[in-house]
Amino acid sequence: MTMVDRRRILVAFVFLLLLLLFESTFEQQVKQPLTLPAEKVALLGLRSSLGLRSKDWPIKADPCSNWTGITCANGSVTGINIFGFRRTRLGRQNPQFAVNSLANLTHLVSFNASGFLLPGSIPDWFGQSLLTLQVLDLRSCSVNGSIPSSIGNLTSLTGLYLSNNRISADIPPSLGQLLNLSVLDLSKNSLSGAIPSSFATLGNLTSLDSSSNNLTGSIPPGIGSLSKLQSLNLSNNSLTSSIPAQLGDLTSLVDLDLSFNNLSGSVPEDLRGLRNLQRMVFGHNFLVGSLSAKLFSGTSQLQVVVLRRNDFTGALPDVLWSLPGLNLLDVSGNNFTGFLPNSSLNSNASAAVLNISGNMFYGNLTLLLSRYGSIDLSGNYFEGKVPEYVPNNASLSSNCLQYVLNQRTSTDCSSFYAEKGLTFDNFGQPNSTPPAENSSRKNKRKIIILAAVLGGVAFIALVVALLLLILYACKKDTTNQRAVDVQPVPARDKSPLPGPSITNFSNVGDAYTYQQLLQATLDFSDENFIKHGHSGDLFRGLLEGGIPVVIKRIDLQSIKRDSYLVELDFFSKTSHPRLVPFLGHCLEKENEKFLVYKYMPNGDLSSSLYRKGDSEDDNLQSLDWITRLKIATGAAEGLSYLHHECTPPFVHRDVQASSILLDDKFEVRLGSLGEVCAQEGDGHQSRISRLLRLPQSSEQGASGSSTATCAYDVYCFGKVLLELVTGKLGISASNDAQMKEWLDQTLPHITIYDKDLVTKIVDPSLIVDEDLLEEVWAMAIVARSCLNPKPSKRPPMRYILKALENPLKVVREESSSSARLRTTSSRGSWNAAIFGSWRSSSDVAAIPAASSGREGPGSLKQSGTTGSQSHSSGQNGGGEHSSSRRRHSREICPEPPDIRDVERQEQGHHI
Numbered sequence: 001m002t003m004v005d006r007r008r009i010l011v012a013f014v015f016l017l018l019l020l021l022f023e024s025t026f027e028q029q030v031k032q033p034l035t036l037p038a039e040k041v042a043l044l045g046l047r048s049s050l051g052l053r054s055k056d057w058p059i060k061a062d063p064c065s066n067w068t069g070i071t072c073a074n075g076s077v078t079g080i081n082i083f084g085f086r087r088t089r090l091g092r093q094n095p096q097f098a099v100n101s102l103a104n105l106t107h108l109v110s111f112n113a114s115g116f117l118l119p120g121s122i123p124d125w126f127g128q129s130l131l132t133l134q135v136l137d138l139r140s141c142s143v144n145g146s147i148p149s150s151i152g153n154l155t156s157l158t159g160l161y162l163s164n165n166r167i168s169a170d171i172p173p174s175l176g177q178l179l180n181l182s183v184l185d186l187s188k189n190s191l192s193g194a195i196p197s198s199f200a201t202l203g204n205l206t207s208l209d210s211s212s213n214n215l216t217g218s219i220p221p222g223i224g225s226l227s228k229l230q231s232l233n234l235s236n237n238s239l240t241s242s243i244p245a246q247l248g249d250l251t252s253l254v255d256l257d258l259s260f261n262n263l264s265g266s267v268p269e270d271l272r273g274l275r276n277l278q279r280m281v282f283g284h285n286f287l288v289g290s291l292s293a294k295l296f297s298g299t300s301q302l303q304v305v306v307l308r309r310n311d312f313t314g315a316l317p318d319v320l321w322s323l324p325g326l327n328l329l330d331v332s333g334n335n336f337t338g339f340l341p342n343s344s345l346n347s348n349a350s351a352a353v354l355n356i357s358g359n360m361f362y363g364n365l366t367l368l369l370s371r372y373g374s375i376d377l378s379g380n381y382f383e384g385k386v387p388e389y390v391p392n393n394a395s396l397s398s399n400c401l402q403y404v405l406n407q408r409t410s411t412d413c414s415s416f417y418a419e420k421g422l423t424f425d426n427f428g429q430p431n432s433t434p435p436a437e438n439s440s441r442k443n444k445r446k447i448i449i450l451a452a453v454l455g456g457v458a459f460i461a462l463v464v465a466l467l468l469l470i471l472y473a474c475k476k477d478t479t480n481q482r483a484v485d486v487q488p489v490p491a492r493d494k495s496p497l498p499g500p501s502i503t504n505f506s507n508v509g510d511a512y513t514y515q516q517l518l519q520a521t522l523d524f525s526d527e528n529f530i531k532h533g534h535s536g537d538l539f540r541g542l543l544e545g546g547i548p549v550v551i552k553r554i555d556l557q558s559i560k561r562d563s564y565l566v567e568l569d570f571f572s573k574t575s576h577p578r579l580v581p582f583l584g585h586c587l588e589k590e591n592e593k594f595l596v597y598k599y600m601p602n603g604d605l606s607s608s609l610y611r612k613g614d615s616e617d618d619n620l621q622s623l624d625w626i627t628r629l630k631i632a633t634g635a636a637e638g639l640s641y642l643h644h645e646c647t648p649p650f651v652h653r654d655v656q657a658s659s660i661l662l663d664d665k666f667e668v669r670l671g672s673l674g675e676v677c678a679q680e681g682d683g684h685q686s687r688i689s690r691l692l693r694l695p696q697s698s699e700q701g702a703s704g705s706s707t708a709t710c711a712y713d714v715y716c717f718g719k720v721l722l723e724l725v726t727g728k729l730g731i732s733a734s735n736d737a738q739m740k741e742w743l744d745q746t747l748p749h750i751t752i753y754d755k756d757l758v759t760k761i762v763d764p765s766l767i768v769d770e771d772l773l774e775e776v777w778a779m780a781i782v783a784r785s786c787l788n789p790k791p792s793k794r795p796p797m798r799y800i801l802k803a804l805e806n807p808l809k810v811v812r813e814e815s816s817s818s819a820r821l822r823t824t825s826s827r828g829s830w831n832a833a834i835f836g837s838w839r840s841s842s843d844v845a846a847i848p849a850a851s852s853g854r855e856g857p858g859s860l861k862q863s864g865t866t867g868s869q870s871h872s873s874g875q876n877g878g879g880e881h882s883s884s885r886r887r888h889s890r891e892i893c894p895e896p897p898d899i900r901d902v903e904r905q906e907q908g909h910h911i
Helices: 003-030 037-050 089-093 100-104 149-153 173-177 197-201 221-225 245-249 269-273 367-371 410-419 441-476 478-486 514-521 563-573 625-644 687-692 710-726 736-749 756-760 770-786 797-805 807-812 819-824 829-840 897-907
Strands: 070-073 076-081 110-112 135-137 159-161 183-185 207-209 231-233 255-257 279-281 286-289 304-306 311-314 328-330 335-338 353-355 360-363 374-376 381-384 529-533 536-543 547-555 582-586 592-598 610-612 620-622 660-662 668-670
Touching: 037 076, 037 100, 149 173, 173 197, 197 221, 221 245, 245 269, 360 410, 381 410, 514 536, 514 547, 514 582, 514 592, 563 582, 563 592, 625 660, 625 668, 625 710, 625 770, 625 797, 710 736, 710 770, 710 797, 736 756, 756 770, 770 797, 770 807, 797 807
Parallel strands: 076 110, 110 135, 135 159, 159 183, 183 207, 207 231, 231 255, 255 279, 279 304, 286 311, 304 328, 311 335, 328 353, 335 360, 353 374, 360 381
Antiparallel strands: 070 076, 529 536, 536 547, 547 592, 582 592, 610 620, 660 668
């Protein structure tokens, strides 16, 4: 053996000894047992008071080594994480915020109880005993009461997470003492009052989220001194005044969201100092004036700009069109005007989504539009032909374009262009062909006159024939008229849906081969069969890579209409977190088509309202109230999107518990989308139809109506809300006779004057305290307003959403001194719609014509990803805004296209 070999062996031996020594030391540190008896007693007390299971915290094992979620250092407890834990059966019977034992853990650095039910208020001693605490995470714990001022004593805190609870009262100014705080999340509570000016001292803050509360007053200018702030979200409150120019000093800011407030005035030019800003959201306010080009001169990093539903005027600055990284531009529902710029202004743009609907843009469509994948230009005054580079799925309704359906009238377009000093003479009728250029004016006139005469004669003959046919039908079927109303022609025999407008599905999800689907479902075996849906059979599947899916097999020989084309067309035009995720399709086979959706682990509401509990017992476990309210709000958000953010509005037509899908976190995804159709024309029965007693009902839904309205969805959603309140399974899918009998017994217990009455119909499996009972009462009130026998008196879905996001406002403010102001103020129109519907309703809601209650892909036991956060809106602080400024206060249900076009001219209607 040479000297070199000996040295190598010696070096290797020394290295091995060092490695073993390091491993032994590390293992000793990690597995060092708990050495303080007082802390062991404290943990056992916490285990008992919270009702934790022995499988998580085994009583005979060492906590530092074998207890889940326990972190130790030097033989002392430094971290507790009970996120995702379940209580024992006894602990579930009376859950409380019982954590007094934490006071004896003197070295505790982190306490994370997010998602663990802790009904009660944060104890005041937190700020006196947990002085070493650095992270306090109580998200989604059902915490109520107020934030104790003593929390300001926890000067070591770097993260304070209190979102998605029922915390009320004002934000204590003492939080300004938390100088080390990096993240402050107070979102989705019931906090009121103003944002404390003391927040200006939080110099280490990187994220501040106070969204979805009831905060009032103005935005403190001192927030502009938080130089490290990267995310500021104050949306969904009732903040007033103007946007302070000092926000432009937040040079580190990346995300700024001030939407859904009462902010007014113009946007200050000084915001151009936000050179790192990537997301600017100012939608749903009262901001006015034109946008200065200087505003965007320094914000070159912008990726998202949302200015929808304000009162902006003038032209959009050219620099906004040319931002290099912009991928979403939404300025819909304003009064912007002007021409679209040439493509040279947008040479570096990479935006994918453009929504400028509900404005007053005009002129020709330019090459600029070729750079966008999704486009909504509806509700403007564009003229001329539609270029080939405009995507097929673009929304172009209510313009002045040639050879396009659903455009404005020639008179409307001519009047608009005349006001601009321009001449409008190129309007073309839909589906018509341009006249030959060589035709003489004289020949054109002759052809027009001849066509008019022949058309008039044909029209008169058609009217006479139609009247004779109607009179004959009425005379023959007078005694059977009611039966026709109740049992319309089934939807699959006569579809009310318009034919799909797309023929190329390459961009609608992924294209799967038939062999892939056979492999995913084990040849569509019985083991993977879920159910027979109304538009196809449903199967579970597992794609390559372990992706769980649900596959709908559609047999075209048994279904007379191409429902899969309608559904593909729908998914090509819409995208929202509250819709069931559509993954792709397989169209290879001639007589069978396949649609693929993401799997939903928690199934649908009908199967999850009651489910098996822990393995320790076989009893059914009921969804808690917090989850039920979350589900109701999520479903309302999805329906609100269909009704108010799509053009034209979409009607679901199959709203019931089996259509509300739930992912692994019980976030809502709407399913059963095979019956969705666009609402066209007047949703109410015409006067002629009523006089002739024709079987036309605006209340008929998926069972076979020729028309469907948003008001029908609202009625069905009211049944879902009652199902959540009462726990009575099957209400939303029941027939007319069953529903009427049940409502006769239930609705007398729902009144705005007596909270105690509702306790007689509340699901007995719910455990609710006084505050929760008020929320249950509020949901019952909203449900009854949805069940108004008159469709025109039902509140629109966006107001229902706001009511569910602010349930305590529904019941606590109805009798307040400001009720009169709320019912007349524009900002309080959602409240006025709910109670206006209430006061006009009869004692027992009428039952509309039956819906079939059938189930589609949404009825699967499947899940998708979590949805976006729900938006809530604060209360208006009085009547300082005129009712004309709040455009949607009188919209009980979206109007027919011609009426909505007029509203867009007058008020900048939001699509």
